Amino acid sequence: MFSDLFPRAVVSSDATASKDTFVFPYEQGFLHLPKTDLTEREMALIQLLAPNVEEAVTTNPWLSFLQGEAALPITKTDLQLVYLHHSTALPEDLRELLEAIFPNSLLVTKLSNQQSLLVLDASDTQDTSVVIKDILPTVESDFGISLKVFIGNAWIGFSEQDLQVTLIKEYALFQEYYDAKAQQSATTFAQVLLWALAKEKNTEQLSQQLLALLDKLKDGRELVTAMWQEHGNLVQTAQRLFIHRNSLQYRLDKCYQSTGLNLKDLDDLALAYLLILKD
Template identity: 70%
Template structure:
């Protein structure tokens, strides 16, 4: 007998997050979403027990607990960028090795659950991860037969462990919310997720304050963002507006990227920086 016969209102998805009126049961091929109204109290209790058992079996409790704000940072490195992977089935050893090897600043790859993994990068050696990942996803699907979705976290440097836990916990929560409502998208950057959060009027005040503090720590950081926005990202015209040489502008853009994690030559990153300034 099929699950659809037993539970006509059930829906199969590769997304774990769900509405409060829905229970989620992890399966090999994804997650089964079951409306609570269709279940008896006994069935609800059984599903919750099974879900807890699955989570304990497949999750890396140290990183998952850290991202949920419950335990210390599981690594000594404090300059971090996290790449979150959603996948319909567990990653093979060969694929984990590929993800580790393709990034020269890779620190580790770990599973958070059967359908979510984490790539931890050394943010002090900053690279543009988004272009690498966009080129990599078709190769992975072709060679490994696995469709991955990547959420590219910001590069955070110079923070204490306590600050990192707050920042990365909120970043993780935002990506989870974004994935729930934008499932078809294969790659999502930190800027895209925060712009979506602003549009949805979600509370991102803490991350906004952290990013603004990083901008203000740079000489004329806000002026650089405003000039880039007013010149639509044109480097020649931005340099002229700021009365500096093109090479000096490039140096300031590189420094801004290194300190804040935002690449102002990317339209989403520039829009995010500009909106944060406008709101404050």
């Protein structure tokens, strides 16, 4: 019905309004109507019947930031974003729990009725994905809520402008993945970028950004290649590189701090190696 009247109308699970789009609830999701497809009379009718829908989804400064319509809402630029999709509104108790679990938590904010954002200080060296995967089943059971969690990369050392470009691309990619095939309860940045590369989607900006970070490390590509060739075996990798096991761990830690990639995780290692091969 909508496709006949408005061919460019889109129905998705989350409200992602912008200054060029009207968004309002439709069935179990949200209907997005480009304003350029509407007559003045249709626009006036929508504003009369649903004056608060667009405002509700566009006034959040983080959503505006992720859509490229506003500046970074905080001064810190070493950030990791965790995107939470939930079947019902996020309980306040759960929001407080998330802030308590992560000592590097900066804030938890609502992007829409079914999407929230956990903002973390990326200068902390904790591997967020491990913690989230461990606690997620318990959280869903205790709070009676279904969650899909997308764990963004830890981005460090960026200017505000470069960070915004990178996070906009990351957010859009997670949204596309969610609408296409989100099945796992927790999905990492590496898993989504591998999916996008396999589907031949436009990932050039994110891929080049990761490669640039990797190349800032001394012998970063050599480390990734050795880890891949030894199937992630730390003892054999250390022998191949002619270094002590403790020295290898130090280099792995430095890699994570610089790129956000944990090379002891197979998905992260596969992504890093694939990016090197494609370069």
